Amino acid sequence: MEVVSENVLLADKIAQLIAATKGDHATWESTADPDDADMIVESSGWQIMRKDNTTVAAVAEQELEIVEMDTDKTWYNDYFFGKPHVTFVGKDKAMGALVISVVKEDFGDDFHFRVRVLSQAGRQHVLVSSDDVNVKNKDLNSKMARKVVNVALPALEKMALKVADDEKFCKRLATHETSELVTKYKFGLLYVKDGQTVEEDMFANDGYVIDHSPEYQEFCDWLGDTIELQGWEAYRAGLDVRSGGTGTTSIYTQWRHFEVMWHVATMLPYFPTDVQQLQRKRHLGNDIVMVVFVEGSTPYVPTCVYSQFNHVLLIVQPVDKELTGGRTCYRMSMACKSDVGTFGPKLPRQKYFERSQDLRNWLYARLINGERTAILNAAGFRMTRERTAQLWLADVCNDFGIS
Numbered sequence: 001m002e003v004v005s006e007n008v009l010l011a012d013k014i015a016q017l018i019a020a021t022k023g024d025h026a027t028w029e030s031t032a033d034p035d036d037a038d039m040i041v042e043s044s045g046w047q048i049m050r051k052d053n054t055t056v057a058a059v060a061e062q063e064l065e066i067v068e069m070d071t072d073k074t075w076y077n078d079y080f081f082g083k084p085h086v087t088f089v090g091k092d093k094a095m096g097a098l099v100i101s102v103v104k105e106d107f108g109d110d111f112h113f114r115v116r117v118l119s120q121a122g123r124q125h126v127l128v129s130s131d132d133v134n135v136k137n138k139d140l141n142s143k144m145a146r147k148v149v150n151v152a153l154p155a156l157e158k159m160a161l162k163v164a165d166d167e168k169f170c171k172r173l174a175t176h177e178t179s180e181l182v183t184k185y186k187f188g189l190l191y192v193k194d195g196q197t198v199e200e201d202m203f204a205n206d207g208y209v210i211d212h213s214p215e216y217q218e219f220c221d222w223l224g225d226t227i228e229l230q231g232w233e234a235y236r237a238g239l240d241v242r243s244g245g246t247g248t249t250s251i252y253t254q255w256r257h258f259e260v261m262w263h264v265a266t267m268l269p270y271f272p273t274d275v276q277q278l279q280r281k282r283h284l285g286n287d288i289v290m291v292v293f294v295e296g297s298t299p300y301v302p303t304c305v306y307s308q309f310n311h312v313l314l315i316v317q318p319v320d321k322e323l324t325g326g327r328t329c330y331r332m333s334m335a336c337k338s339d340v341g342t343f344g345p346k347l348p349r350q351k352y353f354e355r356s357q358d359l360r361n362w363l364y365a366r367l368i369n370g371e372r373t374a375i376l377n378a379a380g381f382r383m384t385r386e387r388t389a390q391l392w393l394a395d396v397c398n399d400f401g402i403s
Contacts, residue, residue: 120393
């Protein structure tokens, strides 16, 4: 949330966001840590992520911030819906279709205005001080709201805006905002045995015989609860909870206000006549984030599993407890497709990552941020998101006779 004490060119901000989406997102040079060379192989189209001189404990002492938290808030439902407010619909040549809502909030003798803008670039929210709008302290009307819009978006001062205040449209805005909330995530978990380098072997692990290591099972237990899919009523991430078509169990957890369901390759059905194990590949191959648990010393090649959706990989390797004094520790490295960009929390440059609550919090913050950043920046996801917004806004304009 931004408090506006003077005229802020919100239109410029929106225009910059839209312009930024039309070019290629900046990439960064690979900065693979030398200690990771035996864990992950540099591959075309992928970047091994930079490590920082910090520790999990040090990172955990700070707030593990989630990127784009503004999109988790129901601004319209909380501050506009059910309260006297004015909504405008219009179309600008540079910014496209816009839906702008204004509400007046009183604080004794003082007041300010809250402005919400929907555009193809997403949602923007600002507060406009009463000092910036030359109006008397009275009930909000469309004339007053238009003055507020002219302050918040001076570039639109001459743009024709149509008032859209009927109750049906207000409910539509509230429903649309709720539908865009993202609090549920599906991550893939792939188990790789020592010496495996091709995806057919990896997806075939744990066929009808459970032959994975205790370390892998311990890692699964640490990620979340093993739940029975039959009759499961919480987030299911596309898994079959009625007829057992996707196996009998999976791993689920709640972290902060997020729900996470794992697509665990070894828990999905195995078909001995299917060399590719397409049932397993279908689920993990459609996950943006995948954790790869690698046994032994064979480095993982990011391109060995072909997927247009996988954009963020966390490579986890168990450490022999003889080297850690009996403590459960992992080595970790991370790779992303080149157009994802960077995100937090920091990836510590430490030899071993000891299993702990701090590490678990770091892991979930890292994975959620990785998916959010990929959706924001990676070209394929970005274009889909923008196209969806454009179509919705175009429908709104058509409904109000705006072409």
